[in-house]
Amino acid sequence: xxxxxxxxxxxxxxxxxxxxxxxxxxxxxxxxxxxxxxxxxxxxxxxxxxxxxxxxxxxxxxxxxxxxxxxxxxxxxxxxxxxxxxxxxxxxxxxxxxxxxxxxxxxxxxxxxxxxxxxxxxxxxxxxxxxxxxxxxxxxxxxxxxxxxxxxxxxxxxxxxxxxxxxxxxxxxxxxxxxxxxxxxxxxxxxxxxxxxxxxxxxxxxxxxxxxxxxxxxxxxxxxxxxxxxxxxxxxxxxxxxxxxxxxxxxxxxxxxxxxxxxxxxxxxxxxxxxxxxxxxxxxxxxx
Amino acid sequence: xxxxxxxxxxxxxxxxxxxxxxxxxxxxxxxxxxxxxxxxxxxxxxxxxxxxxxxxxxxxxxxxxxxxxxxxxxxxxxxxxxxxxxxxxxxxxxxxxxxxxxxxxxxxxxxxxxxxxxxxxxxxxxxxxxxxxxxxxxxxxxxxxxxxxxxxxxxxxxxxxxxxxxxxxxxxxxxxxxxxxxxxxxxxxxxxxxxxxxxxxxxxxxxxxxxxxxxxxxxxxxxxxxxxxxxxxxxxxxxxxxxxxxxxxxxxxxxxxxxxxxxxxxxxxxxxxxxxxxxxxxxxxxxxxxxxxxxxxxxxxxxxxxxxxxxxxxxxxxxxxxxxxxxxx
Amino acid sequence: xxxxxxxxxxxxxxxxxxxxxxxxxxxxxxxxxxxxxxxxxxxxxxxxxxxxxxxxxxxxxxxxxxxxxxxxxxxxxxxxxxxxxxxxxxxxxxxxxxxxxxxxxxxxxxxxxxxxxxxxxxxxxxxxxxxxxxxxxxxxxxxxxxxxxxxxxxxxxxxxxxxxxxxxxxxxxxxxxxxxxxxxxxxxxxxxxxxxxxxxxxxxxxxxxxxxxxxxxxxxxxxxxxxxxxxxxxxxxxxxxxxxxxxxxxxxxxxxxxxxxxxxxxxxxxxxxxxxxxxxxxxxxxxxxxxxxxxxxxxxxxxxxxxxxxxxxxxxxxxx
Numbered sequence: 039x040x041x042x043x044x045x046x047x048x049x050x051x052x053x054x055x056x057x058x059x060x061x062x063x064x065x066x067x068x069x070x071x072x073x074x075x076x077x078x079x080x081x082x083x084x085x086x087x088x089x090x091x092x093x094x095x096x097x098x099x100x101x102x103x104x105x106x107x108x109x110x111x112x113x114x115x116x117x118x119x120x121x122x123x124x125x126x127x128x129x130x131x132x133x134x135x136x137x138x139x140x141x142x143x144x145x146x147x148x149x150x151x152x153x154x155x156x157x158x159x160x161x162x163x164x165x166x167x168x169x170x171x172x173x174x175x176x177x178x179x180x181x182x183x184x185x186x187x188x189x190x191x192x193x194x195x196x197x198x199x200x201x202x203x204x205x206x207x208x209x210x211x212x213x214x215x216x217x218x219x220x221x222x223x224x225x226x227x228x229x230x231x232x233x234x235x236x237x238x239x240x241x242x243x244x245x246x247x248x249x250x251x252x253x254x255x256x257x258x259x260x261x262x263x264x265x266x267x268x269x270x271x272x273x274x275x276x277x278x279x280x281x282x283x284x285x286x287x288x289x290x291x292x293x294x295x296x297x298x299x300x301x302x303x304x305x306x307x308x309x310x311x312x313x314x315x316x317x318x319x320x321x322x323x324x325x326x
Numbered sequence: 327x328x329x330x331x332x333x334x335x336x337x338x339x340x341x342x343x344x345x346x347x348x349x350x351x352x353x354x355x356x357x358x359x360x361x362x363x364x365x366x367x368x369x370x371x372x373x374x375x376x377x378x379x380x381x382x383x384x385x386x387x388x389x390x391x392x393x394x395x396x397x398x399x400x401x402x403x404x405x406x407x408x409x410x411x412x413x414x415x416x417x418x419x420x421x422x423x424x425x426x427x428x429x430x431x432x433x434x435x436x437x438x439x440x441x442x443x444x445x446x447x448x449x450x451x452x453x454x455x456x457x458x459x460x461x462x463x464x465x466x467x468x469x470x471x472x473x474x475x476x477x478x479x480x481x482x483x484x485x486x487x488x489x490x491x492x493x494x495x496x497x498x499x500x501x502x503x504x505x506x507x508x509x510x511x512x513x514x515x516x517x518x519x520x521x522x523x524x525x526x527x528x529x530x531x532x533x534x535x536x537x538x539x540x541x542x543x544x545x546x547x548x549x550x551x552x553x554x555x556x557x558x559x560x561x562x563x564x565x566x567x568x569x570x571x572x573x574x575x576x577x578x579x580x581x582x583x584x585x586x587x588x589x590x591x592x593x594x595x596x597x598x599x600x601x602x603x604x605x606x607x608x609x610x611x612x613x614x615x616x617x618x619x620x621x622x623x624x625x626x627x628x629x630x631x632x633x634x635x636x637x638x639x640x641x642x643x644x645x646x647x648x649x650x651x652x653x654x655x
Numbered sequence: 656x657x658x659x660x661x662x663x664x665x666x667x668x669x670x671x672x673x674x675x676x677x678x679x680x681x682x683x684x685x686x687x688x689x690x691x692x693x694x695x696x697x698x699x700x701x702x703x704x705x706x707x708x709x710x711x712x713x714x715x716x717x718x719x720x721x722x723x724x725x726x727x728x729x730x731x732x733x734x735x736x737x738x739x740x741x742x743x744x745x746x747x748x749x750x751x752x753x754x755x756x757x758x759x760x761x762x763x764x765x766x767x768x769x770x771x772x773x774x775x776x777x778x779x780x781x782x783x784x785x786x787x788x789x790x791x792x793x794x795x796x797x798x799x800x801x802x803x804x805x806x807x808x809x810x811x812x813x814x815x816x817x818x819x820x821x822x823x824x825x826x827x828x829x830x831x832x833x834x835x836x837x838x839x840x841x842x843x844x845x846x847x848x849x850x851x852x853x854x855x856x857x858x859x860x861x862x863x864x865x866x867x868x869x870x871x872x873x874x875x876x877x878x879x880x881x882x883x884x885x886x887x888x889x890x891x892x893x894x895x896x897x898x899x900x901x902x903x904x905x906x907x908x909x910x911x912x913x914x915x916x917x918x919x920x921x922x923x924x925x926x927x928x929x930x931x932x933x934x935x936x937x938x939x940x941x942x943x944x945x946x947x948x949x950x951x952x953x954x955x956x957x958x959x960x961x962x963x964x965x966x967x968x969x970x971x972x973x974x975x
Binding site for chain 3: 215216217219220221222223224225226227230234235238239
Binding site: 544587 | 698699806808836837838839840841842844845848863864865866867869870871872873889890893903904905906907908909910911912913915921922923925
């Protein structure tokens with residue numbers, strides 16, 4: 039080239055992402071532990087969560103029963119571990135359905151616009167106008183017998199419009215960028231643009247929303263269980279355990295404390311990780 | 327009277343605390359502006375020209391910013407001045423207009439009210455008097471049918487009209503100094519000419535001084551009496567505008583002049599581009615900041631920063647070890 | 656003159672419906688000859704960018720036709736259109752937003768090749784390295800960096816490299832230097848001239864800066880409120896503008912020269928709203944020479960000298 043260029047000595051815009059920090063990894067570790075425990079609950083040396091030992095009813099934490107026992111003499115620690123299976127399955131499963139349907143629709147609608155967008159968005163907004171929680175309660179009340187799969191399905195479908203709206207808005211902000219137009223001009227197919235140009239830029243928003251979504255669904259499962267609309271007892275879930283414990287709260291406060299703590303920590307970690315990831319991947323948020 | 331400069335900047339330095347270390351946005355800047363004078367400050371992005379303007383106004387945030395040196399506005403110091411003291415100076419002594427007029431106006435407030443407010447608060451005018459004066463000001467800046475435009479919202483006006491409103495608001499309390507930071511950059515060519523002519527007229531009518539900050543040498547060429555060229559936070563050349571254009575000594579000034587395309591040149595004239603790009607202020611070395619891009623740089627330029635030369639009879643000064651001469655220019 | 660490469664006929668682009676209907680481009684016709692640079696200049700809102708986008712069919716033209724080398728673009732769809740577009744590329748105003756911040760620059764430059772599978776493996780990498788080197792970016796050192804790490808000028812270089820990957824015949828440059836600093840702008844303009852010669856490119860250079868347009872263009876077209884009011888060889892048009900608008904536009908241009916004459920005849924007022932354009936000549940509301948005829952009759956393009964045409968009832972130069 040005719041001109042020499044020494045202007046690339048220093049990159050103008052160095053990496054300016056927020057460090058994730060040690061607390062992030064503590065949270066990841068805790069979540070990992072939760073998930074592993076849930077998966078391998080059967081092989082772990084745990085007491086049967088349904089076994090009722092009437093010799094130790096409403097006992098506090100001890101060596102035999104790490105977190106004590108409930109009013110039927112069942113081991114709380116074991117029930118929390120087994121209960122996490124339901125909570126995590128509902129959270130992950132429902133969000134898988136919500137994202138599986140909502141995210142592609144949202145991306146397509148925002149990228150193509152036009153009639154497709156108008157129709158899908160109108161339908162989604164009609165659903166959004168209807169309070170999702172009431173719908174979920176109503177469906178679950180009548181659709182008996184309840185099973186884990188039905189609960190996942192109902193919550194998952196109810197979350198589709200929310201996911202759709204978030205992903206569509208995020209995609210719209212990116213679909214008008216010059217680099218998307220440039221890709222079109224170079225002859226990229228719509229599918230290629232969606233995967234190569236849009237997806238990587240929406241993914242960070244999607245992931246953080248996904249984590250917060252799982253947290254919300256786990257809470258929702260707790261609320262449903264509290265209303266007696268989750269998996270049928272005696273199957274433990276965090277929500278079920280909290281629900282059952284409310285009658286004996288005064289005699290045995292451990293019974294409400296430990297499942298609540300498990301739920302709380304789980305949600306806290308999810309929200310924290312989601313928030314951290316969002317600011318970490320936010321490359322537009324330049325820090326001086 | 328004219329012995330006392332209206333604006334006197336001495337050794338002004340502004341340093342930002344950043345994650346990457348201290349960032350010297352402005353260093354060792356000194357200049358004066360006399361009454362009814364127009365000073366142009368020219369520089370590329372990152373040259374510190376906007377930070378300089380904000381520091382003169384005292385608008386720079388205090389947190390994580392260190393400002394040293396002195397800025398005297400009609401005798402009053404603004405560096406380290408209290409908020410109350412600055413408020414007294416703003417709009418009566420000095421006012422500023424910005425590049426984007428939309429950010430300077432409240433989008434949900436009628437434009438007339440925005441001018442009114444200043445008049446009532448600062449000058450203690452009554453409501454009807456303020457309104458009458460506001461309409462007068464709108465007329466002065468060339469807004470057609472000002473009485474109707476008084477009730478318009480900023481969004482209903484074009485970019486050029488908005489900038490006129492901003493000028494009217496800035497001049498409401500007849501400041502003695504107007505700082506204009508890229509006042510025409512977002513505007514169309516024909517509108518730009520209108521606004522610059524308006525500023526020029528107002529300067530004479532109101533006996534103001536104007537500091538015109540821009541990246542565009544075309545804006546300052548015929549409209550300023552003095553010109554300061556900034557590079558990497560420092561003034562590298564200062565003098566009467568005509569002198570700086572015709573007898574510039576600093577190679578950067580020359581490079582800036584030669585790299586901008588001219589309407590007067592035939593098409594396909596090869597531009598004398600400056601290689602490289604403005605330096606990273608975080609990693610400035612000991613030498614002249616322009617040395618890495620300079621065709622005249624010698625060994626000394628890379629290790630020792632040239633100070634501003636002693637001004638000649640016309641007040642022309644420059645910071646260069648190997649200044650251009652009649653022959654080399 | 657050589658062959659016509661790009662031909663635009665009666666192009667119109669209309670946005671909105673009913674009372675909000677705006678003709679951003681209201682019937683534009685011009686030819687771009689092979690190997691030349693046509694500058695398209697005008698103020699904001701005159702429709703110059705929309706014209707560029709409509710040519711690429713990024714916005715759908717409402718009517719009219721665009722053909723490249725005889726192939727009709729306006730009626731092309733699907734794969735045919737995508738194929739046609741590779742022969743005509745576009746460079747955008749905002750260098751930062753032109754590049755996907757999450758992709759490595761060598762992948763960005765290779766994108767057109769990957770789309771078409773026209774080069775793979777070592778051949779692809781060699782082509783990409785060559786393109787990056789051509790625009791002054793060291794492929795070995797910087798090829799693996801992400802686009803978000805580069806400055807505006809560098810991003811514009813990468814955009815140019817990408818646009819050349821498929822060896823297009825034509826480049827449409829939409830305000831490609833207006834976001835850059837003066838010194839960087841000169842580098843990019845020089846680079847563009849060099850590459851134009853090397854690759855035998857034809858350029859449509861859209862910009863608002865008169866000096867920049869003149870610097871790169873062989874011919875210049877001036878747009879006002881959705882129509883072309885004058886078109887001619889750059890040096891002739893700047894020397895002796897035939898349309899009053901061109902004259903005022905040139906008069907308003909600021910020269911970096913303290914001895915440049917200060918024009919006192921500044922154009923008054925602002926462009927009317929394209930929602931409700933004036934009857935007859937669109938410039939008549941601001942034109943000091945406007946007469947009865949200008950209100951009633953739309954001026955048609957006519958020759959004032961060879962290759963120099965103007966749409967004005969009372970041109971400022973003698974009609975030959």
